[in-house]
Amino acid sequence: MDSPQTYSLFMGTDVSCRILGIDPQVMLETAGLANLAQDRSELRVTAGQYFDAWNTIARLSPRRDFVPYLGVAISRGPVIPVFFTLSCAPNLETGLTRLAQFKSLLGPTRMQVFKDGQLLRAEYDSVDIHSPMPPSLGALQLVCMLENIRGATAHFVCPVAAGFDGSEEERRQIASHLGIMPERSATTFVTFSPEDAKRRFISENPALWADVEADLKLQLAAQNDPLPAAARVRAALADLMLSGRTGAEDVAISLGISRSTLQRRLRQEKTSFQAELDATRRDIAIRYLTKTTLGVDAIALVLAYRDASSFSRSFRRWTGQAPGAFRQARRRG
Template identity: 30%
Template sequence: MPHNNPPPSGYHYPLWHGWRLLLKDLALPEAHVLRRAQLPSDLFSRESASLSTAQYFQLWTALEAESDAAGAPEPLPIRIARAMSADWFEPALFAALCSADLNAALARIARYKRLVAPMALQLDISPQGTRLGLSWLDQSQRPPAVLVAFDLVFFVQLARMATRANITPAAVVCPAPQPALAPYEAFFACAVSEGPQPSLTFTPEDAQRPFLTVNHGMWQFFEPTLRKRLHDLDRQSSTAERVRSALLEALPAGDLSMEAVCRKLGVSTRTLQRRLREEGSSFQATLNGVRTQLAHHYLENSALSGAEISFLLGFEDPNSFVRAFQAWTGKTPQAMRKRSSSPAQLWAFAPKQKAPGET
């Protein structure tokens, strides 16, 4: 699994130069899209334009709204997939198409995706298949559903483009059902399941199917620039930000020890503690901050149970999560979710009561 340090706070992502071509292919007026997104009208003509995470999300939300207003017959992510072309010269798309197969393509995108979008990819390649999980570098901001759907559609369409085969994922998971699920299930040719993290799973045969677009020479020419940009970005990141990224990556596996994070970052525990202290932080404070931010996100933006949130945050049991949340915020998870949840959902956050005689 590639390691992804988060971009520094306030990082702006370079504007993809293919936006104008995409809007032309979709027959959507760029002026209307930019106005809906509350972005400068000359954004797409600027030499070195960039977007914050919030602006990036605004642009996708506006793009979907404009597509819907135009009476598009299909959901926007599927429309974009059908229009996908190497002519767009999107870095992630180009890097992937040069690869030998889907496993190599996903590994490259996972390494470099954070240069162009506020996203991290978790890649798990095993004899049973290849699973790609999607997460967001800024957990305080909820990505629009259209963007989540597009990224799932993108990777399937990428595999189909590069192999010229009708690749069907073995499993598709989305945090919440799309308003119109049938078109997506028809596109994927499989059912879409609901789960806490968006993900795709491919069979070993499809993940290793040779790409007809493989071009090792072009990749060797293209990669040094990407590698330098990644190095420059990592140098801007503080130690606390790098620890935060390592913790976000480790949370699902549950190994949140300082020793495990130090192995990921390639430093000793003493060096890590010193650098965090110089930044006015500590390992435990950073871990608590990550858990607090994610807990707020899950409570406010999902219907996950207490047990599910406890697992996602790396706690051994839901009671530990409830106690920790009260220590961080002075409130219970029930109180945080009270306004947006029904009484039937709230019981899941209450500490488990022991039965008479239970120890």
């Protein structure tokens, strides 16, 4: 029998828990997942376990309005590459279509985007028919989406309609953020007017998107396909760095193999873990320095460095220049 598909719990343990001030270990113990976290640097869980963790976060949250609070904080907080699917797009319709392709990298939810007459409609549901998506998680998807769209358009985009299977109180909690009162619906959905569907994004960045898309496709492929070891290591690092993990042991656990097996496979491909780590960090650093306005501190954080000074030393070793000087030189060129 095939093993069930698993998903990173990074958005729960490292993002949502941190924002809400919840101890991730307490959350995992309460959700009955503590045994899965032992000696694992990255926790990967089934769809059912993921939703159990989310429901536990909802119960432990010190805020009643945790859904809109989390949605805004996540959208304005850590750099999460999947969100570049929206921000780099030329318009809303293209951005949502791209996001739907890579949605599973954020957890066990499926997103469908299609035309409903003249309207643009996006629907969310679980990837597993036996494990329904919690209504509050559906509400979070709507809040995050709207927050990212408004940032990308510099316009208060208001959906034509929205809905999820929440109580009246739960729906009122996100109504002010959405700009409309969402209806009670078995399907989590949002629809936009034709004008908003084609609204231009001021954050459009086709050059950055070309690189990000390649990385995201690699991460999707690494979930199932037997890629070369070096490619799988790079995909794992791109995922793990978001939670500050860059060790060989971290990557080996993520790939489900021993550290010695990982090192042996890399040697067979005439490379090493350190070489792949440096190359991954270097490529991402150059991308963000040349194709975004992210500061050196923010880039260092994305690459899981202790501080900007450590990142700058590594970057100088790779390129012979400090990050700021490299950025200026590329812009002049």
